[in-house]
Amino acid sequence: MDDNIVNTIKSREIKMRSSAYFRWRSVFIVLAAILVFLVIIFVATFIIFALQQNGGFFATNFGPAGWEIFLFSLPWSFLLLSIVLILILWLLLRRYPIIYHQPFLYTLLTLIIVIALACFFLSASSIHGGIFRYVSKNQIPVVTGVYEFETAPMSGVYRGQVVVLATSSFILENGLGQTSTVIVVPGAWPELGEVTAGDYVIMFGHGIATATIEAYGLEPIVDYQ
């Protein structure tokens, strides 16, 4: 058979793939993996930014009801996308011993830690704040919809600008131009004194009457709009 195979190689003029082919293939795989990794970081920082903007993170300060709001505030489609991207990254890298010698769970945990560290050092608002500001002023199909963080009435979390400030209440104007009176309950966290007129705030509370909200806590946020 040995003659047969070597003769087949010679007669069929079977060509050996060049070392450059394998080098370029490795470069392509590594570049693709880096690209996927960067997209994961972009998506992960977007999830953090969205939770900062829609009040999901802030709501967790207010017990089980707040956690429920947090779960509803999660951009699930982006979470799903990041899981798919992590799987693609694993598929790209699984040919390397450093990946296939590890149980998948270890690889996954390592990736999550690396992504979390990258998100920690890269500010979510510095990446997405500018995009949010741009798409607020310029309508870009699909993207504008993605950067839409206006909360639904009665959702438990409200965002808007403080237009008139009183001792224990203020008037809030949301992104749609609708105003509500906000009564801040005594002992609300943090103190209302930290808020000034013109600030953009995110609040945790509930509607008690038409256009009247009782707030248990509020937090100033950066206005990107």
Add this chain to the structure above:
Amino acid sequence: MPETSEWNDEEVATQVQKGDIESFRILVERYEPKMTRYAKRFLFDGDEGKDLVQEVLIKAYVNIQSFDTSRRFSPWIYRIAHNEFVNNIKKRQKERENVSIFDFDLLFPHLTAKETADDGFNKAEVKSMLERSLNTLNAKYKEPLVLYYFEDMDYREIADILHIPVSTVGVRLQRGRAMLKKIVKE
């Protein structure tokens, strides 16, 4: 300088990488019997087995520039054989359920990976049981057993051929031996 025939596989592969097709004949001589034996244990016999082995050796030649000569040649060519045989099994369809893309064994870490752990079996005993029960054993457990007991590969080499963690090799061998014992008892 030793004779060409005295070169180890990695030295021969280096020669082939330099464009010496004739040196590839040495690798074919050394690996054709091993690949045929391996194919047989994958239940590829006769002409089908021969064709597959030929395909494996040609693929080894075509892709030899991707072989890292600082590593062992044998796991590299067995990896090509593994892929070729598994793809063929998938084509056959009937064993599809045994060759899934993802395996839950790969998900979690395993503690049992000692190469000396043989569950009270000696090597000859397992080999004999394996010869008799190849057809009935699940492919997932059969392949590590064949590589360990018939091809004399160590855990790390088997892990490199199957692209699985070393600890998973240990677990599959352990489960495979237990299954063999059960099959033989029945």
